Amino acid sequence: MIFTQDEHMMERLFATVMPFIRDEKEDCLVEFEIDGKLISIDTTSISKAIRFIRQWSEESLKHIRIVQEYVYRTGIACNLDRSFVICVTKLSSVHDMGKVGIDFDILEKKGGLTPDERSIVRQHPLTGLKIFSFFADALSEEERKIAESIILYHHERWDGLGYPNGLKGEEIPAEARLVAIADAVAVMLAGTPYKEPISPDELPEILKAEKGCHFDPEMTEALLCAL
Secondary structure, eight states: GGGGGGGGHHHHHHHHHHHHHHEEEEEEEEEEETTEEEEEEEEEHHHHHHHHHHHHOOHHHHHHHHHHHHHHHHHHTTTTOHHHHHHHHHHHGTGGGGGGGOHHHHHOOOEEEEEEEHHTTHOOOHHHHHHHHTGGGGHHHHHHHHHHHHHTTTOOTTOOOOOOOOOOGGGOOOHHHHHHHHHHHHHHHOBBTOOOOOOOTTTTHHHHHBTTTBOOHHHHHHHHOOO
């Protein structure tokens, strides 16, 4: 069951979140290497949210680090403003926080989801937005808008077949398009309970096939050049 379907469950979730919100801020540095160069990004302002997600799942933290790496790779390869790319890289850490409201039996299911289960999963951007509101005061207004956009729209598709709003093309904010491709790459490389991971050698052909369908064509081409 998703938390938004039961106000008492949502209250218990918030009770879990609040102790982390009341904690003092602590430094959180994201580091990864690209072409032999160490990239370091200070995520202090979002560290409360990261600490909360850590309590939920260590696997989520591994996923987040891969997403952040591919957001950065893609954004820089697209020649987007570096400060914007760094901001999106930092804030991409909260993209899936709404999944804390989904039963683990659904998240870890090895077979395909039923229509009802799929509907529950598709609510996680809305759940994430509610959870994020408890952390939002740690960010500037610009950062908050970007984070909210990432949470809400990172499952939208370039062809308009995504969710929750069925946005199409450049109706989807750039930050959400960046996270969408990075999130998908991270999932494909790691695999899921019902699908084996792909090898890095398989990634380029899959990206080419989804260019202009699932993913922004320009960002897809940029990532292909950056691999």
